[in-house]
Amino acid sequence: MLMFILRRVASSAVILVSVCCAAYALLFFSSSSIARNLLGPEATPDQVALKEAELGLDEPFLIRLAGWWAGAVQGDFGTSWVSGQPVFEAIGARLPVTLVLVTLAVLLTMLLAVILAAWAAVKRGILDQVIQVGSIAGTALPAFLIGLILVTVFAIQLGWLPAISTIYPGSGLASWASSLALPILALLISGAASTVMQLRSAILRQLDADYVRTLRSRGIDDREILFVHVLRSAAPAALTLLGLQFVGMLGGVVVIEQLFAIAGIGTLAVSATSTSDAPLVMGIVLYTIIIVIIVNLLVDLMNGWLNPKARAS
Structure with a gap:
């Protein structure tokens, strides 16, 4: 198990360094437009050159990259070129x-998907067909479109929930709950629709396995077979889907945060990218990669614990 963990940590470290270097390279090769974007279209070439020298944009790539890593390993990601706020504080306020939002949406998505998938796999018939059709329809609708429908119905027409976020520093639980209800519901509908069919297939494979027929021949109750044996055997597939859902929602939450005016990492990333705020962009990239790596590492460890064969793969 120790070697399994070490292999996963080593591969995660390689991915982290590779992605950060690639992102920094993209920013470096677009550095000719960063100073222009910061100063505006009316800036003269001399002003642009001075700004590039001030920000160190005229230095060679390897020197700039080494300087960024030297600060990053110490937890110093620099300051925002636009607001002057330390990158660590800017991200910490939004993260x-x-x-x-993403964690609650993923957990509720997996809970709903497991219930519907098990229900469809066991009951079959018309109920199974209804769930399959609903899953296909939900998958065809993007999360932002579902969000627009939810805003129109529950915020504009019924007035039950706010259309935009009311979360601010120090806001209470009621503000968080009312502001995140519709975004979580939008992600939940979209995520569950794309997950149900995959979980259904995994559960059906377990129900058709030889050990299930053996358990039934021994007179063991179907509920015990489902909840104790089948769902446990299908857990590795569910965990893999859990990790994929988290990563997918972490990327897709950008649009949801824009739609509901949520002051999260997604809106910060859009703002930093549009203003060519390189230190902030790199900080967001690094934090996002770390979160994705941690989630995937936890999923791999749990799969390795449930399935010893996965440790050798």
Whole structure:
């Protein structure tokens, strides 16, 4: 198990360094437009050149990359070129909102998907067909379109929930709950629709396995077979889907945060990218990669614990 963990940590470290270097290279080769974007279209070439020298944009790539890594390993990601706020503080103020939104959406998605998938796999018949059709329809609709429908119905027409976020520093639980209800529901509908069919297939494979027929021949109750044996055997597939859903929602939450005006990492990333704020962009990239790596590492460890064969792969 120790070697399994070490292999996963080593591969995660390689991915982290590779992606950060690639992102920094993209920013470096677009550095000719960064100073222009910061100063505006009316800036003279001399002003642009001075700004590039001030920000160190005229230095060679390897020197700039080494300087960024030297600060990053010490937890110093620099300051925003636009606001002057330390990158660590800017991200720290937005990260909790995004993590709460994505984590709750993923957990509720997996709970709903497991219930519907098990229901469809066991009952079959018309119920199974209805769930399959609903899953296909939900998958065809993007999360932002579902969000627009939810805003129109529950916020504009019924007035039950706010159309935009009311979360601010120090806001209470009621503000968080009312502001995140519709975004979580939009992600939940979209995520569950794309997950149900895959979980259904995994559960059906277990129900058709020889050990299930053996358990039934021994007179063991179907509920015990489903909840104790089948779902446990299908757990590795569910965990893999859990990791994929988290990564997918972490990327797709950008649009949801824009739609509901949520002050999260997604809106910060859009703002930093549009203003060519390189230190902030790199900080967001690094934090996002770290979160994705941690989630995938936890999923791999849990799969390795459930399935010893996975440790050797």
